[in-house]
Amino acid sequence: MSAEPQEQQAATAPKPRVPFWDNARFACIVLVVMGHGIQRITYDSDAALVTYLWIYSFHMPAFAIVSGYFTKSGPPNIRQMKRVITDILLPYIIMESIWTLVQFLVEGKQELNPTQPSWTLWFLLALGIFRLVLPYLALLRWPLAWSLVISVGVGYLDNVDSTFSLSRALGILPFFVLGWQLHRWKLIDRWRVAERQTWLIRSCAVVFMLAWIAVLVAFVDLWRAINLQHWFFYDQSYSGLGDDLWWAGAVRLGLIVLAVLLSAAFFVLLPRRETWMTTLGQYTMYVYLLHSFVLYPLRESGVLRGEEFPELYLVAMLIFALVIVIVLSSGPVRKLFRPIVEPKPKWIFADHKDARPGPSRRDPTGAQRVVPPARTHPPAPPSHR
Template sequence: MTDAAPATGSVSTVPAKKRVPFWDNARFLCIVLVVTGHAIQRLTYDSDNALVLYLFIYAFHMPAFAMISGYFSKASPPTTRTMKKVLTDILLPYFIMETIWTVVQFLVEGKQEFNPSKPSWTLWFLLALGIFRLVLPYLALIRWPLLWAVLFSVGVGYLSNVDSTFSLSRAIGILPFFLLGWQIRQWRLVDRWQLANRVAWWVRGGAVVVLGAWLLAVILNIDFFRLVDLRFWFFYDDSYTALGEDQWWAGFVRLALIVLAVLLSAAFFVLVPRSATWMTGFGQATMYVYLLHSFVLYPIRETGILGGEHASAMWLVGLVFASIAISIALASPLVRRVFRPLVEPKPRWLFRVLDDAPAGPSKRDPTGSRRR
């Protein structure tokens, strides 16, 4: 699959930029994990099997997504084009979806509050991406930006006054993963080792062992993990005091979870297919899945059927397959065509005409996926 470039004459043409299937496959698998985690969340209260799968997923799925976004981000000084992209690709879709959520919650729950500073459910990641895009040029100016990002992530947990307002605590919490993705691009590790094209069989075997070891650890310690509410640590949202750990060493727990997330994400990326598959095309529309899947799951969650006698292994398996189906459906061409004005708004009327403003729409969505 390629993004065709226009011809510049009868003699020469601009080379077409070829898509790399690996990245689209990785995006789709990440978004399936996101949908699955949200779908089974209510089952975790009554089912150890659901909690095992939930903890297995949440240990690395958003860090992996943040790494992909960071890999395709640029740290160059802001231009008119990049500033417009922050507005049209991140902030405007956020306000649109937040407004829709306010209406939905009013109709279903009678909730009468419109507060864009408190993102609804899944929308926190959009604000986090906006923060990442704004601070990256500044972090790129200093030495050891990745080290500073880790220190910020660990340190913010000690500050109880930094909360989820504008997703600030969560953005700082997962900042190291975004920076790591960007740093890997700067080190040219993927290109140098051709990691997007092939991986040795023994590396894949090691990745299976790593993920299998984490799954086994969760299974064997599920009672303890439930007792300490480990899942809340994977949100990178609350302070250590709010998590029930006000000891000085609480930061080392987050540091250990960061290391774990990087290790599991690396294993995940190793196992992602390198060639074009049935999922490759769907990986180009992950923003549609991310922004719309919560509206599909919300009615199911609000009915209260997920839990109690409906927390069996059969229900868990059914929700996993339903999550895959939802992801495929929301990434389909029909859904993209219908919801494009909401997910990819292009309000040309909103902007002043500036001499240095380049023409043409943005070519990548906030996750780095190249638009067709």
């Protein structure tokens, strides 16, 4: 065999999959569902509030870091532009329409306003905004610093609100840019963090996590009084949070630093090898978009409140959240809900005839799916004359 075919084969060979990133996505989506599941219990339980604050202090920043790590900053090509439509805009329109109908039937709410995303749908729009902003930030020197300026500065603007989830997207923008920078700097590859850690690094991560939990427990009454959880949402101005002092931006900056450190400790403690959660971590968008429909009737019925035995409800909901994630990322659920989570209406594109059918190989967060190859018919046996 000549050297040229071997070089071409090496150039086209797929990169080895790193199970860590799928494990990270799965762990992040579990925290998302847990946070939404226990939110009502925080009214009656300090333990639930501490758990809730611990989750919200870093879970969406960690998700944004992972998403940014797999995002390219160059000008989008035609295929990437189509994926923004099919993977972000269309699912948003479909899910927002469903939510409007559900809220009308259950609550009698008669409001059709797609500019105000319902519940979890804000992150879909945030991913679209990230992709729009990143190519311009990449042209500048110190893009991470500029993203911090944007995040801290937007809190001083009362007119930037939840319309198209702009306030939240700009608030967590530094985490997305940080993920992109980590890939650009190749820090993960240099330090081999995605493959192994020493016992010392893991021990430091555990100590830091425990220290933060201790702070949350020690000052839980203070956190409840100042509504600390609202600072972790990144969806309101500082005046809307009740703190219009000039140094309020320093508070957000401190929380951003805290979230980065907590995310780093969280990533360090995740398994590096392929586990039972690795495959499920490729389909986090199904969980993210569908789990709210599971929790919504429980929330409206008051089941999630758990006023009599809040600690028991807390443990039950944490376990139930894990079950929800496993079920919603399973094969049968994906097959059933693929038309609304991953719609592929080829006809809307001008060049629809050469559009690729079937499920996406990559979701909006950058998760590379393992899609089975298309079936091919074996070649016909040669005829003997």
